Amino acid sequence: MTGEKPTGNVFKNLPPGVCIPWEEKLKDLGEIKGDADIIRNEWDKLELFAYLYLWYWVQR
Amino acid sequence: MSNDKSKLLEERKKRYLTALDCGKPDRVPIGLTVSEFMAKVAGFTLQEIYYDLDKNLKALAKFVEEYEVDTFFSAPSLWWAASHDAVGAVYLKFAGRELEPNTQFQYVEGEFMLPEDYDAFIENPTEWILTTYLPRIHKEFAEPGSYRASVALIKGAGARAMELQLTQQGTAKIMEEYGVVPAGTGLTKAPFDTLGDALRGLKGIMMDMRKVPDKLKAAMEVLVPHNIFYALATAGGDTEFPAFMPLHRGAYPFLNPRQWDEFYWPTLKKVIEGLWEKGKRTYFFAEGDWTPYLERIAELPDKSIVFHVDMTDIDKAKKILGGRFCLKGNIPNSLLAVGKPEEVRDYVKRLIDEYAADGGFVIDAAAVVQGDAKEENIRAVIETVLLYGKY
Amino acid sequence: MAVLQDELAQAMVDLDQEKVAELVKQRLGAGVPVLEIVSSLQAGMAEVGRMFENGEYFLSELIMAGEIMKEVMVDLEPHLAGGSGEHRGTIVIGTVKGDVHDLGKNIVVMLLKGAGYNVIDLGVDVPKEKFVEAVKEHKAPLVGMSAILTAALESLKETVAAVKAGVPEAKVVIGGPFMDEKVKEFCGADFYATSAGDGLKAAEAVFGGK
Numbered sequence: 291m292t293g294e295k296p297t298g299n300v301f302k303n304l305p306p307g308v309c310i311p312w313e314e315k316l317k318d319l320g321e322i323k324g325d326a327d328i329i330r331n332e333w334d335k336l337e338l339f340a341y342l343y344l345w346y347w348v349q350r
Numbered sequence: 351m352s353n354d355k356s357k358l359l360e361e362r363k364k365r366y367l368t369a370l371d372c373g374k375p376d377r378v379p380i381g382l383t384v385s386e387f388m389a390k391v392a393g394f395t396l397q398e399i400y401y402d403l404d405k406n407l408k409a410l411a412k413f414v415e416e417y418e419v420d421t422f423f424s425a426p427s428l429w430w431a432a433s434h435d436a437v438g439a440v441y442l443k444f445a446g447r448e449l450e451p452n453t454q455f456q457y458v459e460g461e462f463m464l465p466e467d468y469d470a471f472i473e474n475p476t477e478w479i480l481t482t483y484l485p486r487i488h489k490e491f492a493e494p495g496s497y498r499a500s501v502a503l504i505k506g507a508g509a510r511a512m513e514l515q516l517t518q519q520g521t522a523k524i525m526e527e528y529g530v531v532p533a534g535t536g537l538t539k540a541p542f543d544t545l546g547d548a549l550r551g552l553k554g555i556m557m558d559m560r561k562v563p564d565k566l567k568a569a570m571e572v573l574v575p576h577n578i579f580y581a582l583a584t585a586g587g588d589t590e591f592p593a594f595m596p597l598h599r600g601a602y603p604f605l606n607p608r609q610w611d612e613f614y615w616p617t618l619k620k621v622i623e624g625l626w627e628k629g630k631r632t633y634f635f636a637e638g639d640w641t642p643y644l645e646r647i648a649e650l651p652d653k654s655i656v657f658h659v660d661m662t663d664i665d666k667a668k669k670i671l672g673g674r675f676c677l678k679g680n681i682p683n684s685l686l687a688v689g690k691p692e693e694v695r696d697y698v699k700r701l702i703d704e705y706a707a708d709g710g711f712v713i714d715a716a717a718v719v720q721g722d723a724k725e726e727n728i729r730a731v732i733e734t735v736l737l738y739g740k741y
Numbered sequence: 742m743a744v745l746q747d748e749l750a751q752a753m754v755d756l757d758q759e760k761v762a763e764l765v766k767q768r769l770g771a772g773v774p775v776l777e778i779v780s781s782l783q784a785g786m787a788e789v790g791r792m793f794e795n796g797e798y799f800l801s802e803l804i805m806a807g808e809i810m811k812e813v814m815v816d817l818e819p820h821l822a823g824g825s826g827e828h829r830g831t832i833v834i835g836t837v838k839g840d841v842h843d844l845g846k847n848i849v850v851m852l853l854k855g856a857g858y859n860v861i862d863l864g865v866d867v868p869k870e871k872f873v874e875a876v877k878e879h880k881a882p883l884v885g886m887s888a889i890l891t892a893a894l895e896s897l898k899e900t901v902a903a904v905k906a907g908v909p910e911a912k913v914v915i916g917g918p919f920m921d922e923k924v925k926e927f928c929g930a931d932f933y934a935t936s937a938g939d940g941l942k943a944a945e946a947v948f949g950g951k
Contacts, residue, residue, distance in 0.1 A: 299474040299481075306579030309476055342583055343510050344479045347439075347487060348548050349539055349580055350429075386892060443841070454892040456841045552844065556804045560756070606799040638918070661918065683891045684919045688927040717919075720892040 309340045358529030362420040366531055366712070370592065370631065370656055370676045374709035378702055378739035380732055381421040381533050381678060381712040383635075383658075386454060386721040387728070388413040388426040396721070397446025400431040400455060403513060407520035414528040418732050421533040422524065423718075425517065429455070433509035437502045438489030441548070454720060462486050463549035465558065468565040471549075472572050483549070518586075534594040534633045536585025538625075540618040541573035546599045555599070559609055570617040578624040585630070592633035592656055593625060601638030615646055626654040636660060637717065644670040660716045668705050677705060678712040681731060686715060686723040691730035698734040706739070713739070749778070753785025754792070756802060758809045765813045775820040782810060786855035793852070794938045800848070803937075807851050828859040830948040833875045834885035835863030839896040842889035845916060849885060849940040858944060869896075869903035876908045883947045885940060886930075888917045898928045905929060914943040 304311060312330055316322075322329065361376075368375040389399045392409035399406045406425040414422055431444040443449050443456040462483060463471065470478045484491050490502035524530065539547070545566070546555040558566040581593035599605065600614040622632045634655040640647070641663040647655075652674045659667050659679030667677055681697055689697075698713065705711050713735050719728070749768070752760040761782075768778050789806040792798040832853060836846050843865045853860050861879050863871055876884055884904055888897045901913050915925065916934035925933040932943035 299470055299477045301477055302473050304474055304476055306576045307583065309480075338583065339511070340507075341476060342580075343507050344476055344484070345576065345580055346510060347484060348475075348479055349537065349544060349577075350548055450839075453839050454890055458841065553804055553808060556801045557808060559801065560805065603793075603796075603799045605801050609799075609801055682919070682921075684894075684921055684924045687891055687894055688923050717891070720890065722891045722894045 307334075307338050307341050309337055309344070312337075355526060355529040359525060359531060362529060363531045366420050366533075367590070369710055369712050371653055372673060372676055372710035374741045377741060378706045378735055379420040379712045380418070380735050380739075381423075381714050382417075382419050382719060382728070382731070383423045383533065383714055383717075384413060384719040384728075385423070385426050385428070387719045387723050390721050391416060391725065395445070395451045396453065396455075397444070397451040399425075399427045400429065400444045401446060403430055403516050403520075406430075407516070407524070410520075411524055411528070414524060414530045417728060418736065419530060421712075422521075422530050423533050425520070427455075430509065430513045431455075433506060433513060436505035436509055437484075437491055440487055440489055452721075459551050461551040461554045463545070463554070465554070465562060465565075468562065468569055472565070472568050475569075475572060475576065532591050535588040535591045536581045536583070536593040536630075538577045538581035538584075538593055538595050538621065538632075540595070540597055540600060540614065541570035541577055541621065542600065542614045542618065543596075543598045544573050544577060545569060552599065559605075559613055563613075566613065570613070574617050574620045574624065577621045578628070581621075581625055581632075582628060582630060589629040589631075592631040594633045594635060595622075596635045596637060597640075598637060600643065601636070601640060602642050603639075607642065610643060611646070615643075619650065622650055622654055626651050631655065634658060636662060639663075641666055647671065648674065650675070656712070658714070664705060672705075673708070673710065676710045676712060678714045680716045681714070683715055683717050683719065683723065686719065686727045686731075689727060691726050694727045694730040695734045698731050699738050702735065702738050709741070749781040750785035750788065753782055753806065753809065754788045756789075756805045756809065758805075758812070761809050761813055765816065769816070769820075775817055779814075779817060782813065783855055783857070786810060786851065787857075790852040790855045790937075790941075794941070803848055803851065807847065810851075829857045830883070830944070831859045831861065831879050831881040832883045832885060832944060833861045833863065833872065833879060833881040834887070835867035835872060835875075836865040836887040836889075837893055837896045837900045838866055838868050840888050840890050840893040841865040842887070845889065845918075845937070846885075846887040848937045849887070849916060849934070852937050852941055853944060856941060856944070858948070867900075869900040872900055873903050873907035876904055876911050882911060883944060884911055884913050885934075885943075886913065886915050888915070891919050894924070894927075901928045901930050912943075912947050914940060916940055 312333060315333060365375040366379045369379050386396060388409040389396055392412035394405050394409055399409050406427045410422060410425040434442055441458050441460060443458060445451050445453045467482060485494055488502060491499045493499050546552060550558060585593055600610060605614055625632055632655045635658045637660050639661040644666055648670050656676045656678050657667060657671050659677055664680055671677065685694060685697060701713060749764045752764060765778055786806060789798060789803060793803050834846060834850060836843055850860050850862050861875055863875055872884060886897060886900055897915060904911055904913055912931040914932040914934055915928055915930040918935060920933040920935050934940040934943060
């Protein structure tokens with residue numbers, strides 16, 4: 291078994307469907323010049339894909 | 351979609367959904383849960399359907415073309431073997447790789463989550479899956495950040511996206527061309543099974559109930575919203591058809607009654623009730639014998655599940671759950687494999703007479719139909735329902 | 742001594758892992774013969790098996806007992822050269838080719854061992870030739886073949902046929918959730934078992950009751 295002991299999590303208690311919270315991403319993005327909702331909606335879609343990819347290997 | 355097919359699709363959908371609502375449709379719906387059998391019908395080897403997504407879907411198309419069923423379960427293979435090779439998944443063996451080309455896929459059970467992982471899992475399971483679990487179950491991803499691991503992650507995610515898209519397109523086409531409806535949309539598990547199947551393993555979870563009961567319970571509570579979410583997300587938001595839930599370790603005699611009440615049932619109930627609140631029914635695929643737990647299962651809201659009868663005592667299931675929950679099943683798979691068509695006919699006729707008479711019943715095999723079933727026996731099931739199943 | 746032995750057997754029945762480990766360590770230290778310790782553990786296992794048959798214990802208890810046994814045997818096995826030589830009969834067992842499930846098989850093995858049989862466990866995905874070879878080598882009057890997947894039915898049938906051809910006097914019990922009279926006839930087996938208890942009964946039928 292190669293996975294070492296748990297290294298500790300960066301995030302805590304994230305809700306389903308989320309890998310990296312939008313609020314966290316917002317910090318990186320800084321000032322948003324256009325419509326934040328457009329950016330967020332698309333961000334959330336890919337978040338959902340990443341989430342489902344990870345859980346796919348558990349819910350089998 | 352041709353008019354005929356769209357009419358057929360509506361007819362079958364109404365038939366199936368009426369039965370799920372415990373009503374009497376025009377006749378008893380046929381909802382055979384068929385997997386590897388379809389490869390046989392289509393003339394493909396198991397390696398072909400595990401590895402070739404196109405053939406996998408073709409096998410399903412061939413089956414619904416030749417057999418007059420109302421619902422389909424999925425393409426014969428639930429997994430695309432190539433996506434497992436890409437990441438080096440260690441827990442499944444596929445035909446044509448380490449098994450003979452016509453051998454059924456096999457699980458290799460392991461303790462891929464260790465007792466000391468509980469805290470990190472409870473704190474944030476999604477992150478734990480990526481940082482700790484995937485490197486253990488994906489050989490190619492053993493050293494995250496390395497060249498091989500990065501390639502594996504790209505391929506694994508890409509493969510999943512390709513597979514999802516092709517499967518969605520393929521099944522939409524099958525609905526259009528053959529007018530059959532899905533038996534379910536989306537998938538989820540009992541929290542106890544999520545942990546017991548893929549993470550802690552059977553031995554691990556049995557030990558945990560004695561050694562770390564509080565952590566086990568906390569982890570299952572954490573899983574409740576994830577498992578509700580997973581069912582809805584994998585169904586693409588559909589709430590018309592039930593979410594498939596294969597149930598494993600809650601079958602008799604895995605757990606003693608106290609363990610069942612304390613560990614298995616509370617979070618399972620929460621998942622089912624949570625889904626029902628969102629309008630989503632659960633396809634309670636009760637593998638094995640669930641007879642001792644029927645009274646507890648009857649606590650669920652009316653119609654919130656379809657109860658699949660495998661080795662559960664069907665008389666008791668009818669008595670305790672009938673009228674409030676649709677029953678589905680329970681033609682023995684050994685009968686389909688070694689019985690004669692006349693025997694199959696008698697069995698199905700008896701199911702129709704004794705259990706389907708007042709509605710709320712779907713004809714199916716007891717367990718998933720694999721390659722051992724005889725084609726003439728599957729035909730006998732369908733002919734019998736068409737002949738005697740009218741209400 | 743009898744009281745002490747009971748204590749270890751009882752700790753096994755109580756599934757008290759720490760107490761079992763402690764008592765085994767104590768006895769090894771006190772120079773108690775290893776075989777005696779093992780037979781206490783087996784007496785405990787036999788009782789666990791009996792309770793499982795009676796419906797007092799479930800698979801969770803049986804698996805736990807098996808794990809406790811496995812863990813202490815790690816310490817005991819190096820002291821055990823050749824085994825006791827005394828048993829009620831030899832049984833060859835395995836999951837047939839095409840199937841890798843071992844839960845049902847392992848439970849039967851545990852119960853059979855607990856009941857005093859000499860069990861040769863061939864593992865999973867076992868080719869028919871290996872069954873025949875083992876039955877001949879160990880002169881086993883009974884062979885247990887396990888299959889969970891109905892897809893392994895043909896393989897089961899072929900394995901029974903191979904054993905019957907190679908060692909006509911050997912009796913065959915097939916075990917798995919889908920076994921019934923029809924499947925037994927189809928495969929040409931002598932007994933079928935849908936539970937570990939049925940497997941024990943087949944053994945008693947072949948080797949005689951206690």
